[in-house]
Amino acid sequence: MISRLITLILLGCLPVFAAAQDATAILEQMMAKWNRVKDYAVQVNIKSEIPLIKSFPVKATIYFKQKDQFKMLSKGIAILPKQNFNELPKFLRDKNSYTALITGTEVVQTQKTTVLTVLPTDDSGDLVLLKLWIDPKTDLLLKSQSTTRSNGTISAIYEYGSQTTFGLPDKMIFTVEVKKFKIPKGLATDINRTSSSDTGKPSPKNGKITITFADYQLNKGIKDEVFRN
Amino acid sequence: MSDKIIEVQQLAKRFGSFEAVKDVNFTVYKGDVFGFLGPNGAGKSTSIRCLLSLIKPDRGEIKIYGQTLAANRSQILARTGSIIEKPDFYKYLSAYQNLAIFSRISGATASAKEIYQMLDFVGLAGREKDKVAGFSHGMKQRLGIAQTLLHKPDLIILDEPTTGLDPQGIIDIRNLILRLRDEQGKTVVLSSHLLAEMELIANRMVIINKGKTVVEGEVSKLLSSDDLVVQLEIDKVESAKNYLKNHLPQLEIIDSTATHLELAITKSMLPELNKSLVQQGFSIYAIESKRKLEDYFIKMLKADVVE
Amino acid sequence: MLWNSVYNEFIKITAKPRSYLGLLAITVLVGVILFALKVDGQSMIAFVTSSFEQTLSFQGTLLNGNLVAFIVLQMLIIHIPLLVALVTGDLVSGEAASGTIRMLLTKPISRTQLLLSKFIAGAVYTLCLIIWLGILAVIVGKVLFGNGDLMVLNSDGLVILQEQDVNWRYAGGFAVAFLALLTVSTLSICLSCFSNNSIGPIVVTMAIIILFTIIGTLDVKLFDAIRPYLFTTHMASWRSFFEEPLPLKEIIKSLIILLAHQVILIGLALYHFNKKDITT
Numbered sequence: 020m021i022s023r024l025i026t027l028i029l030l031g032c033l034p035v036f037a038a039a040q041d042a043t044a045i046l047e048q049m050m051a052k053w054n055r056v057k058d059y060a061v062q063v064n065i066k067s068e069i070p071l072i073k074s075f076p077v078k079a080t081i082y083f084k085q086k087d088q089f090k091m092l093s094k095g096i097a098i099l100p101k102q103n104f105n106e107l108p109k110f111l112r113d114k115n116s117y118t119a120l121i122t123g124t125e126v127v128q129t130q131k132t133t134v135l136t137v138l139p140t141d142d143s144g145d146l147v148l149l150k151l152w153i154d155p156k157t158d159l160l161l162k163s164q165s166t167t168r169s170n171g172t173i174s175a176i177y178e179y180g181s182q183t184t185f186g187l188p189d190k191m192i193f194t195v196e197v198k199k200f201k202i203p204k205g206l207a208t209d210i211n212r213t214s215s216s217d218t219g220k221p222s223p224k225n226g227k228i229t230i231t232f233a234d235y236q237l238n239k240g241i242k243d244e245v246f247r248n
Numbered sequence: 249m250s251d252k253i254i255e256v257q258q259l260a261k262r263f264g265s266f267e268a269v270k271d272v273n274f275t276v277y278k279g280d281v282f283g284f285l286g287p288n289g290a291g292k293s294t295s296i297r298c299l300l301s302l303i304k305p306d307r308g309e310i311k312i313y314g315q316t317l318a319a320n321r322s323q324i325l326a327r328t329g330s331i332i333e334k335p336d337f338y339k340y341l342s343a344y345q346n347l348a349i350f351s352r353i354s355g356a357t358a359s360a361k362e363i364y365q366m367l368d369f370v371g372l373a374g375r376e377k378d379k380v381a382g383f384s385h386g387m388k389q390r391l392g393i394a395q396t397l398l399h400k401p402d403l404i405i406l407d408e409p410t411t412g413l414d415p416q417g418i419i420d421i422r423n424l425i426l427r428l429r430d431e432q433g434k435t436v437v438l439s440s441h442l443l444a445e446m447e448l449i450a451n452r453m454v455i456i457n458k459g460k461t462v463v464e465g466e467v468s469k470l471l472s473s474d475d476l477v478v479q480l481e482i483d484k485v486e487s488a489k490n491y492l493k494n495h496l497p498q499l500e501i502i503d504s505t506a507t508h509l510e511l512a513i514t515k516s517m518l519p520e521l522n523k524s525l526v527q528q529g530f531s532i533y534a535i536e537s538k539r540k541l542e543d544y545f546i547k548m549l550k551a552d553v554v555e
Numbered sequence: 556m557l558w559n560s561v562y563n564e565f566i567k568i569t570a571k572p573r574s575y576l577g578l579l580a581i582t583v584l585v586g587v588i589l590f591a592l593k594v595d596g597q598s599m600i601a602f603v604t605s606s607f608e609q610t611l612s613f614q615g616t617l618l619n620g621n622l623v624a625f626i627v628l629q630m631l632i633i634h635i636p637l638l639v640a641l642v643t644g645d646l647v648s649g650e651a652a653s654g655t656i657r658m659l660l661t662k663p664i665s666r667t668q669l670l671l672s673k674f675i676a677g678a679v680y681t682l683c684l685i686i687w688l689g690i691l692a693v694i695v696g697k698v699l700f701g702n703g704d705l706m707v708l709n710s711d712g713l714v715i716l717q718e719q720d721v722n723w724r725y726a727g728g729f730a731v732a733f734l735a736l737l738t739v740s741t742l743s744i745c746l747s748c749f750s751n752n753s754i755g756p757i758v759v760t761m762a763i764i765i766l767f768t769i770i771g772t773l774d775v776k777l778f779d780a781i782r783p784y785l786f787t788t789h790m791a792s793w794r795s796f797f798e799e800p801l802p803l804k805e806i807i808k809s810l811i812i813l814l815a816h817q818v819i820l821i822g823l824a825l826y827h828f829n830k831k832d833i834t835t
Contacts, residue, residue, distance in 0.1 A: 069611065071712030073799045075720075077704075079614070095704040096615040096715050101608070170610050195610050226610075263832075300661045302833040326663040336654030340570050349566065352559040353664040395658070 042119035042135050046111060046151075048158040052186035053108055058084040059187065060236040063091075067098040069226035070197050074098060081232075086112065088246045100193045100228060101170045107163060110149070116140055117149070127152045127161045128178070145169055159186055171196035182235050193228040251278040252314065253403055253435045254299065259308035260459075261294050268294040269305070270459035276437055276452070281429050283446045283453030283467065284439040285545060291459040292439050293333070296407050299437075300330055312403065326355030329401035331409055335392025339381035343372055346380055347395055354399040363398065370394045371420075385412045393424065404428065405437045410445065418442070422449055443545055455548050462548050477502065478518065480509045480525075481534040488530050496521065557668045564676030568642065577638035577684050581631070585691040588627050589699060592618065596700075599626075603708050613706075620697030621705040621721050625797065627692035632732060632791070636739040636764050638684060643677040644743035644757035647828070648750040651835050666829045670748070674821060677740040685733045693725055707797045714799050728793035731806065734813050735790040739764065741817045742786075745824040751835055783808075786816045 059082075066076040079093030089105040091097070110116065122136040137149035145167045152162035157179075164174045173195050180189040254276035261269040269291040276282045286292045297303040299310060301321050310317040312324045337346045344363055351358040358366070367376055370390040380388065389409065396404055406425075410418045426449055428434040440446055446453065447467065454464040463470065482488050485504055492499055492511075499521070500512035513521060518535075525532055568574050592599065596618040604613055647670070650656040659669060705716045716724065739760065746756035767787035770778050782788055792809035795802050 069607075072607070072715070073712065074715035075717050077615070077717075091614050093615045095717055096613060096617060096706055098715075099612045099614055101610055101612050173610075197610060263834075297833065302657060302660055304830070304832060322663040322665060324663075325661060328661075330661050332657055332661065334654070336658055338567060338570070338655060339653070340572075341566070345566065345570075349563045350658065350662065352563055353556055353659065353662045353669075355556075355663045357559065 042121045043114070045121070045133055045135060045153055045155065045158075046119055049153055049160055049186065050108070050111060052158055052184070054085075056083070056085075056185050056187065057238045058082070058241045060239070060241060061187075061232045062234045064231040064233070065093075065097045065099065066229045066231075067226070069098060069195070069228070070224075072098065072226075082241055082245050084241050084243070084246065088243070090246045098228060099230075100173050100175075100195050102165060102167065102173055107149075107165070110146065111137075122150075125152060127154075128176070130154045130156075130161060132161050157183065159183065182232075182237070185237065187232065187235060187237075189232050191230045191232075193230075195226045195228065197224055197226045252276070253278050253280070253312065254282075254437065255309075255311040256295070256299070257309045259295060259298060259305050259310065261291075261298060261303060261305045267459055269298070271461065272308070272456055272459065273461045274454040274464050276435060278435055279429060279433060280435050280437075280452045281425060281450050282435070282437045283450030284437055284456075285443070285446065285453055286456040286462075287549065289458075290456045292456060293407060295456070296330075296332065296405060296437075296439060299405060300328070300332065301325070302332070322355075326399070327401050328403045328405065329396035329399065330405040330407075331389075331392045331396055332405075332407045334385075334411065335388055335395070337380040337388065337391060340379060342377045342379055343367060343383070343391055344376040346391065347398055350395045351398050356399050358398050366394045366398050367391075369397075386414065386417050389413060389417070389421075393421075397428075401434070403435045403437070407439045408441065409438070410440060410442055418445065425449055455545060457549050462551075476513055476515055476518070476537055478511055478513055479534075479536045480511065480532055481507055481536075482509055482525070483507075483531045483533075485509055488525060491525070491528055491530075495524065556664045557672055560664055560669055560672035561675050564646070564672050565679070568676055568680055571642070573645070574642050574680065577635075577641060578687055580638055581635070581684065581688050582691065584631055584634070585627055585688070585695070588630060589623065589691075589696065592623055592626065593699060596623070600706075603706075604713075607713065616701065616703040617706055618700060619703030619705075620693065620700040621703060621716075621718065621725075623696040623700050624692040624725065625705060625707060627696065628688070628728070628732070628793070631688065632735075632793070633768075635684060635688065635736060636790075637761055639677075639681050639736050639739050640743040640757045640760040642680055643740040644747050644760055645753050646673045646677060646744055647747035648756050649747075649753045651751040651833075652753050654835060657833055657835060660833055667825055670744075670825055670828045671821075674741065674744055674824075677744050678737055681736045681740045682733060685729055685736060689725070689729050705797070707794075709794070709798060714797065716797065716799065724796040727806075728796040731796065731809065732790075732793040734810065735786070735792065738786045738790075738813050738816050738820075741820045741824075745820040748824045748828045748831070784812060786813060789813050 061081050063079050063081055064076050065079060067074050074096070077093055077095040077097040079091050079095075079097055082088075082090045082092070083105070087105065087109045091099075117137045117139050119135050119137045121133055123134045125132055125134050131154070132152040133155050135151040135153060137151065139146050139149070146165060147168060148166040150164040151160055153160055159179055160177050162174070162176050164172060166172045173193060175194075176192040177188040178190040178192075179187075182189070252275055254274070256272060256274050259269055259272040260267070272291060272295050274282075274284075284292055284296065294303060298305045299312070299317070301317060313327065315324060317324055338349065341349070344360075344367070347358070347363045347366065348360075351363065364373075364376060367373055370393050372387065372390055372394065375383075375387070380391065383391065389412070393409075396406075410421050413421065422445060425436050425438065428436060438446070438450060450467050452464075452466050453470070455462045480488075485506060485508070488509060489501060489504060492501065496517075499517070501509065502512055503510040511521075522532065522535065600617050600622075601608075604617075607613075647656070650659065660666065702718055704718050705721045707714045707716065742763065743756050743760040746759050750756050764787055767785045771782055771785055771788045789809035789812050792806060792813075795806045795809070
């Protein structure tokens with residue numbers, strides 16, 4: 020009786036184990052592409068459309084070197100999501116820090132994708148939940164969504180073109196939650212204000228940051244000095 | 249008759265409820281040293297300021313060089329130099345810089361050489377670069393004369409130019425005025441309280457009181473009446489007084505001291521006075537004509553009050 | 556004779572120790588601000604961006620010469636009017652107090668020309684102050700902090716202006732700031748015509764500026780009608796050059812109002828000065 024019960028339970032868990040094992044495999048296949056890149060330098064164009072912030076597109080150069088050396092050099096001021104795009108690969112490389120499960124399929128950018136839910140093992144960490152939409156045919160990450168305690172939810176859409184082989188996107192579009200920003204009054208008093216300030220318009224809740232990548236220089240060898248301040 | 253340099257007719261000016269000038273009239277001719285007299289508060293300063301367009305009169309006409317002041321201010325002032333009350337300068341600038349500043353807006357900018365020459369002329373040679381803050385009153389007065397003359401004006405208006413000067417300074421100003429008239433043919437309008445000085449240098453004058461002209465004319469003619477005031481230096485003053493009261497009662501004894509006797513007397517009586525005192529055994533050490541203009545001035549003011 | 560008189564006014568202004576107080580004060584104040592920013596500028600920026608940094612990350616050199624110059628302008632533009640009035644408020648009344656106005660007005664130069672020369676000299680002095688401020692804030696700021704994009708915090712949000720897009724904005728901003736300070740200069744000279752003492756016009760000018768600034772900042776409906784026409788409302792118009800898009804209509808409106816103030820004040824001063832009896 021007891022043995023039948025145990026067998027039933029084990030059979031019931033099989034799909035879960037199988038799903039976890041499939042999710043891990045999918046992740047590994049996706050990351051295998053990334054791991055082919057020892058280092059890269061790429062020219063980026065960063066365009067931010069954030070409520071209450073007016074800015075122009077900024078050109079920058081991004082440097083990356085395995086395992087997690089990352090540097091962005093921009094002449095101007097660029098606005099990026101708090102969790103920048105190097106955080107995701109860095110997190111996923113540490114397999115012990117999360118559990119991944121396949122939680123469905125969804126069409127993203129006309130491609131059928133496998134939806135992975137990644138749960139951090141550390142309950143006290145900032146990251147609460149990560150969802151990944153991965154194209155199983157190409158092993159490319161097409162969409163991600165991370166939820167953190169401090170920053171809310173940040174979504175990203177990934178578009179590929181020139182570096183499909185290495186899983187490096189040509190474009191990333193981030194959507195960030197924008198809480199009502201508070202302007203420090205003392206610094207921003209408009210003494211040339213000629214009427215009362217309240218316009219009554221509701222403020223949007225999301226902002227968008229579009230990063231376009233061009234002219235990848237892969238595996239050319241980047242010195243460590245580049246990453247030092 | 250000489251050319252008329254200044255013609256003032258029916259000048260009037262009120263400050264609030266106070267009428268400073270009611271009806272002032274006078275004429276200044278070319279080459280005059282014209283005395284402008286009056287007690288304190290008579291309206292002298294106001295009248296002079298009207299001449300220089302510092303104050304706008306309420307009524308009346310002012311013509312200078314035959315031109316109406318109101319319509320020809322710039323041309324007139326280009327030919328006119330003045331000191332009103334004490335000359336004020338920029339204390340933080342040097343004597344040279346002060347003269348240069350005033351010269352630039354006087355119609356004909358003086359050259360550096362001319363400025364140095366003028367400073368030398370007024371006795372300030374060697375002080376060109378000194379700040380005016382360190383100047384004495386007399387030096388500032390000299391500098392004031394320099395800025396008045398620098399643009400070679402035809403008419404000079406001086407309001408109390410000897411105020412605060414020592415005796416030598418007063419003499420210097422007197423001599424300067426006479427030189428300006430005699431050597432350079434300038435016309436000078438002079439307001440002063442020093443009647444003795446006025447009597448020495450002015451050839452024409454006007455007396456004003458309470459904003460009105462009391463009398464105007466040539467000094468020699470105005471003061472040429474037979475009436476004199478003489479001061480005798482005499483022994484036995486009291487005896488002389490008694491004698492005169494008894495024997496020459498028509499003489500007015502004005503004042504006496506231990507050694508001097510002051511009398512109002514007609515000119516024609518002077519020889520008789522002298523003769524009779526000597527015949528009576530009095531010793532007369534000196535006979536001096538005294539305070540003519542001063543007495544005339546006071547007499548005119550009293551007459552104006554009565555009228 | 557007007558330009559001779561202007562030259563005279565320059566000589567007088569440059570000879571007075573008071574004239575250098577303004578330049579010295581600006582030097583010291585800007586020096587203090589630059590030092591403070593060099594030591595602790597990052598925390599000031601963190602204060603500004605803290606609200607945004609919950610979700611976003613700012614990459615690049617935020618604390619640069621352009622931002623430093625903006626901060627300097629922002630802090631000092633309220634105080635510069637006093638430094639202007641300190642000299643220009645004395646231009647007529649100081650001469651009345653010392654008696655030199657009497658000497659000047661017995662010269663052939665017309666009262667209109669004399670007064671206009673003082674306005675011109677006052678304007679040049681004001682220009683010198685603003686140029687000096689610009690040199691210290693922008694040029695010295697860039698030497699010490701380098702160049703970069705300018706991040707400006709307005710009441711309706713953050714604006715990030717590109718480095719190559721900043722210099723002309725500073726030129727425009729300083730030009731408008733000069734016009735605003737010129738209004739202060741004109742006001743103080745106008746008041747100077749009504750007084751025979753040195754200090755009165757300076758104090759009254761500052762009192763007017765403070766009063767109008769308070770009216771301008773009080774969020775009271777009663778003042779809404781007059782606020783657009785107060786010159787102090789437009790004294791901060793230089794900031795409009797750092798908005799995107801450039802509010803050209805607002806800037807032109809500010810220029811018109813500031814110019815109108817100057818025309819009225821100069822007209823009033825000329826009228827009174829020409830009528831005035833000089834009794835000092």
